[in-house]
Amino acid sequence: MPALAHTSRAIARTWAAHPLPVARAACAATQTQTQTRDISNVSQATGSSSFDSPFKGAGSTTKVPSFAAYRNKGGEQGPRIFQYFMVGTMGAIASLGAKNTVQDVLVSMSASADVLAQAKVEIDLAAIPEGKNVVIKWRGKPVFIRHRTEDEIKEADDTKWESLRDPQPDSDRVQKPEWLIMLGVCTHLGCVPIGEAGDFGGWFCPCHGSHYDISGRIRKGPAPLNLEVPAYDFPEDGKVVIG
Numbered sequence: 001m002p003a004l005a006h007t008s009r010a011i012a013r014t015w016a017a018h019p020l021p022v023a024r025a026a027c028a029a030t031q032t033q034t035q036t037r038d039i040s041n042v043s044q045a046t047g048s049s050s051f052d053s054p055f056k057g058a059g060s061t062t063k064v065p066s067f068a069a070y071r072n073k074g075g076e077q078g079p080r081i082f083q084y085f086m087v088g089t090m091g092a093i094a095s096l097g098a099k100n101t102v103q104d105v106l107v108s109m110s111a112s113a114d115v116l117a118q119a120k121v122e123i124d125l126a127a128i129p130e131g132k133n134v135v136i137k138w139r140g141k142p143v144f145i146r147h148r149t150e151d152e153i154k155e156a157d158d159t160k161w162e163s164l165r166d167p168q169p170d171s172d173r174v175q176k177p178e179w180l181i182m183l184g185v186c187t188h189l190g191c192v193p194i195g196e197a198g199d200f201g202g203w204f205c206p207c208h209g210s211h212y213d214i215s216g217r218i219r220k221g222p223a224p225l226n227l228e229v230p231a232y233d234f235p236e237d238g239k240v241v242i243g
């Protein structure tokens with residue numbers, strides 16, 4: 001019987017493409033009958049199966065409460081606006097909290113007021129006579145300020161700096177030739193050199209015998225570098241700000 005049904009379906013498909021409308025209509029009727037028969041056969045087959053639901057009696061005993069009283073009467077637009085408002089507000093509050101937290105951490109890591117006060121030191125140069133040294137404290141280190149004489153400036157300029165251990169012209173170490181400002185820390189191991197001493201009329205470090213000239217350049221002894229020149233500025237005549 002399946003072979004016969006297959007043959008009849010093939011003939012119906014052949015006539016479905018026939019040029020005559022009558023033939024096509026007859027073919028369509030035949031196909032409809034065939035499909036109806038097939039469906040009824042399937043229904044009969046299904047009706048003969050047996051299925052036992054594991055939820056016996058569930059439909060009759062379970063009562064689903066009505067939530068109609070809780071439904072929003074104004075449609076979806078009202079709750080959606082409220083949700084947007086709440087999300088936006090919570091986001092703004094969270095951002096503000098995060099910003100304040102980061103700001104507090106950064107402020108706690110920055111330098112305290114007393115440290116900032118030591119960051120710059122202003123010196124009145126009028127109090128330093130020509131040919132004299134002054135030592136001040138800046139950021140915990142000694143700073144030498146030398147008011148140089150004309151002879152000392154000439155001596156510093158005339159030195160053949162190219163052949164020195166740490167070659168540097170005097171003009172690179174001063175902003176004004178009469179004022180020599182540098183850290184009073186020996187570049188060997190950090191001792192404080194003594195002023196107006198040594199073989200070159202500048203500074204002498206007694207720890208291991210380093211000699212610096214009148215421009216603070218290393219001339220003799222174990223120190224490898226010239227005395228360091230800090231950042232400084234002359235904001236007005238007679239004043240210098242270090243730092």
Ligand code: FES
Pocket residue numbers: 186187188189190191205206207208209210221222223
């Ligand atoms: S620390 Fe100055 S010479 Fe050694």
